[in-house]
Amino acid sequence: MRPLIAGNWKMHGSLLDSAALAEAVSAGAATAGPAAELLVCPPFPYIQPTAAALLGKGVAVGGQDCHAAAKGAHTGDVAAVMLRDVGATHVILGHSERRADHGETDAAVRAKAEAALAAGLTPIVCVGESEAQRLAGKAEAVVTGQLDGSLPEGFAAAGGVVAYEPVWAIGTGRTPTEAEIAAIHAAIRANLTAQFGAPGGGLRILYGGSVKPGNAKAILALPHVDGALVGGASLVAADFLAIAAAAG
Numbered sequence: 683m684r685p686l687i688a689g690n691w692k693m694h695g696s697l698l699d700s701a702a703l704a705e706a707v708s709a710g711a712a713t714a715g716p717a718a719e720l721l722v723c724p725p726f727p728y729i730q731p732t733a734a735a736l737l738g739k740g741v742a743v744g745g746q747d748c749h750a751a752a753k754g755a756h757t758g759d760v761a762a763v764m765l766r767d768v769g770a771t772h773v774i775l776g777h778s779e780r781r782a783d784h785g786e787t788d789a790a791v792r793a794k795a796e797a798a799l800a801a802g803l804t805p806i807v808c809v810g811e812s813e814a815q816r817l818a819g820k821a822e823a824v825v826t827g828q829l830d831g832s833l834p835e836g837f838a839a840a841g842g843v844v845a846y847e848p849v850w851a852i853g854t855g856r857t858p859t860e861a862e863i864a865a866i867h868a869a870i871r872a873n874l875t876a877q878f879g880a881p882g883g884g885l886r887i888l889y890g891g892s893v894k895p896g897n898a899k900a901i902l903a904l905p906h907v908d909g910a911l912v913g914g915a916s917l918v919a920a921d922f923l924a925i926a927a928a929a930g
């Protein structure tokens with residue numbers, strides 16, 4: 683399975699910064715990790731110029747969220763079809779920051795994923811436990827529960843992507859042990875196969891949470907880790923490309 687290295691730029695940078703970052707990533711894309719598929723997810727206003735700059739350069743562009751409706755009176759929201767219209771091919775959904783900041787439930791994430799599929803976007807659905815849930819021994823149950831509630835019918839047929847991001851590992855410099863990552867990814871694979879049959883076995887499962895050039899090789903080598911969702915390190919082209927290189 684071709685690894686996917688996705689950069690989530692979150693709410694960082696300016697128009698000039700995003701142009702420079704896109705340019706630097708595309709300049710190194712051909713040589714750094716040619717085996718990996720690269721994706722960057724800028725803030726909404728920078729998606730169109732980033733997609734235009736990266737067209738034909740081997741780096742795809744995605745959104746960080748979309749609304750569940752195709753259109754309508756939803757001030758401040760963006761429809762999946764609009765993302766598609768300006769050159770996005772993917773959309774991150776259910777990131778823990780959106781679940782926390784906007785109260786997004788599994789049902790809401792599922793509805794957004796349905797909209798993404800209808801618009802022809804590949805959804806990247808995020809799941810992950812809090813630190814308290816991990817300490818209580820509930821990490822696997824939380825993650826599989828989120829998968830049960832967040833993934834729509836048709837997710838596997840469309841090649842949807844799951845990202846496991848332990849909330850406590852995001853932006854903290856802390857990560858689970860390799861054994862802990864492997865255990866959750868195996869549980870996710872089992873859940874996808876149970877939900878979707880054989881096609882679920884072929885879906886990519888990304889790890890996210892403090893992925894850096896220094897730990898990427900070990901994490902990406904784990905079974906059922908099919909790429910990474912990278913936050914902070916994706917804002918530095920050399921680091922993002924080094925992570926891609928670690929994917930082989």
Ligand SMILES: O=C[C@H](O)COP(=O)(O)O
Pocket residue numbers: 690777847851852853854855890891892893911912913914915
């Ligand atoms: O979407 C990306 C994640 O939230 C990971 O962020 P991080 O690499 O800064 O820990």
